[in-house]
Amino acid sequence: MVPGSRSEARSELPVVEAEGLIRAFGGRRAVDGVSLTLHGGECLALFGPNGAGKTTLLRLLAGLLAPSAGRCLVGGVSLRADGGRAARSRVGLISHASMLYSALTARENVEFAARMYGLRRPAEAALRALKAMRVADRADSAVRALSRGLQQRVSIARAIVHEPLLLLCDEPYTGLDEVGSAALTEALGERRAHGAALLLVTHNLSEGLALATHAAIMRRGRFVRLEERGQVDGASYASAYRELVTADV
Amino acid sequence: MSESTVARPIALDADAPALPGLLRASWLVAQKDLAIEFRTRTAFFSALVFALLGLTIFYFAWDPTAVASIDLAPGVLWVIFTFSGLLGLQRSFGVEQADRAMDALLAAPVEREAIYLGKAAANFLFVAGVQVVAIPAVALFYNVPLGSIWLSLTGIAVLAALGIVAVGTLFSAMAVNTRLAELLLPMLSLPFFVPIVMAAAQTTSRLLAGRPESEAWPWLRILLGFDLVFMLACAIAFPYTLDE
């Protein structure tokens, strides 16, 4: 956690500026008016019950879905600019699915991503990313030969190879063991230290709060709580969260 | 969290990446697909063996005294062509579904059409690869002098492959998201393959029979028209099959 970062961050351009984001599927609004500003170095931990719209929000920011209404800037460019390509080039996506090609090697997967993001020296960048995730020694193993934890590390390398301004993480800790979780936390913290903004969706309160500079709870497409980490007391937050979650059942 | 501030685009520094254009992105996707296929080779060899088996079965399903094999050959060739092509098409989007790799493709800063074009190109090479073996096999098994018309035959094969791949790649993208993917892909695609098979088979048999090329021309016109219309229509339709 970077104390006192708020006052410095405010003078920079925000990495994410979303206003009134709405995404409807048929008659149902999965995201119902979300406004959000995130600066470099900040990490927003996003909690909420299933179906609250967290994944949909992430997919909106990643450019996988188009918003039904509202505006959003990522790294200063609109989600719609240039067919969404400009915004997508600044975003990295991590999910519980690895998004890798199991027949290819770790290196080939990350190099492919590097090329798709237009990096000028893709092989170098790929190796750098694999080293950062401490998986470079298995760079030439086929992904299917790697354990789940190692696959997740390769997946993170894929997501950070182009040094994105915004890292979107959707339940990245799912299925990771202790070693894997620690490596993930370390990598995310390192990204943040390099000035990226993180948005971390997770069910695990302690893991989420460990990295967060801000915390939010989402319910039925809206933010019902949004505050700085420093203002949050772990225990009372946990019980408040539990109340909110069970209220929906 | 502050309210939103006035936004100015962040200035890009000199080392910033140049986002891949349509052709470059398509090439990357095609290369990636071919690398995967080459690594496993299962689908390709399955399609190849299937084609050879099919040729064999068809040969024995007819009475050789009643129907000359040279009359049978064009039809068999192009029917087997479509069915073995379908095998290749099946796996086209399957690789993207496995670990949700499609999400990574969609999150990349490339045009959506590049995904379609890249995969269609890879599928084309797949189909062409099978044909390189299957066509000589037909000449061998059915005792047909295909060598005499090899240039025209190559042209027909290219046109036919383009048509099959244009439609099949799109339907593969759709079928992979449905409950009956393996059944749905052939069922949707085959009506579209019919003009291709008809044109290709009719042209081949006329050429084999030594008839003037002008007789084959109406069929080739249909095939060309089909390719043009559907390559364009499917490329345009592809982004609509994505959830956006």
Added chain:
Amino acid sequence: MTTPITGRPSTSSAGGADANTAGDGARSRPALIDGWIVAAALAVIAAYVRIIWFTPPEATQGLAQKIYYLHLPAALNAYLAFGVVFVTSIVYLWLHEERADLVAESSAEVGLLFTTVVLITGPIWAKPIWGTWWTWDARLTLTLFLWFIYAGYLLLRGAIVEPSLRARYSAVLGILGALLIPFIHMSVYLFRTLHPMPIVLKPDRPSLPPEMLHTLIFSFLAFVLVYLALVRARYRLSLERVRLAALEGSLEGGR
């Protein structure tokens, strides 16, 4: 933004101002047999009566020719139905209007029905005239392919559970299918033509004697009425299903 079809009392009715339009729960459920269906049924009965008793039999083909009055109008309506599918598919992709998708679905089902009628009446007509049940003549073959396209369309719909995905995929198939038809037509025509000369749809005067032409037109209009009535009923069924799904969704709470 599109108008979502959720559980609101319907202020917008589909098509004409029909008193039977479904309202909120307080009003009675719409009758299954409404004005349209009655009118269509009467029209078809009237057409049958005219066909059987009030139209002279054709000189060479005899009584069997009378099935033509079913066959051709059914065929025209089958293609009309697909035209509707084509147009509503474009509308859906362009405007994301869910109702366009429901109309497409209804029209496709009714179209399949008509196409099946054509494929059954065709052989019944062909057997006494040509001696075989099935002839691969151009028109009938084209209709067979239309049947395949309809079947593919409906099977695709059946294989997708999620409504917006289903609508999008169906729309794409609807458009591509319509593009396919001219190519099948050209291919099949080039392949063979055995169909009797088109005795009605010639550019100049149709060569049918007046009474037969009138019967044909009458029958055609009756079939159009049947088409409209069936599509309307099917469409309203789709609307009910969508409303039911929305109600179930909101009952589950907070989704």
